[in-house]
Amino acid sequence: MLAGAPAARLGRKEEAAATPSASAAAGQATAPATPGSGEAADSGEAAGSGEAAGAASVAVADIPVGGAARTTDPATGDAVYVLQPEQGRYTALSALCPHARCVVDAPVDGKLVCPCHNSEFDADTGALLQGPATSGLARYGITRSGDRLRLGAQES
Known part of the structure; x- marks a missing residue:
């Protein structure tokens, strides 16, 4: 268990790849972030097939209501949750x-x-x-393209 402690703290790509949702997302493409809210509505719109290599996306079907799928920020390798709050x-x-x-649960x-010191965050907003x-x-940013959600850039 001690060997995994530094990995849990960093939340880097190596650790995220061990989870099924991250493994499924590996090698998927992404579209630019949607400006503004950092959310994607279930519009069912499909985007063109011009996708950037090495970016992250997850299947809509992999994210239960109230749950999340874990992937990685392709720019940093940091762990990211894509959530469906409602x-x-x-x-x-x-x-x-x-x-x-530390990687939050x-x-x-x-x-x-957070399992390290029990900080708590709102799963809808990150507050x-x-x-x-x-801080939260x-x-x-996140956009929907057909049945996939594509991770955009980290917002400030």
């Missing part, structure tokens, strides 16, 4: 706690909890609910 609405949040960069009862972290989780 039917047909999707968002993407960093899986790294801003306190000590998957959502349960609308919260993402900080309880410290010791002093970073948000990512």
Whole structure:
């Protein structure tokens, strides 16, 4: 278990690749981030096939309502959750706690909890609910293309 502790802290691509959702997302392409909310609505729109190599996407079917699929930010290798807080609405949040960069647990009862120091974050917005972290989780742009959600750039 100690050997995995540094890996859990960093949330890098190597660790994320061990999860089924990340393995399924490996090698998928992405479209540019949707400006604004960091969310993709369930519009069913299909985009063209011009996709950037090496970027991340997840299948809509892999994200249950109230749940998440884990993938990686192709620019940094950091862990990212793509979530469906309510039917047909999707968002993407960093899986790294801003306190000590531990990977937060998957959502349960609308919260993402850091296993290292118990910081809690809203699974819909990434907002900080309880410290010791002093800020919320970073948000990512996300777009829908057919039956896939494509991870965009991290938003400020």
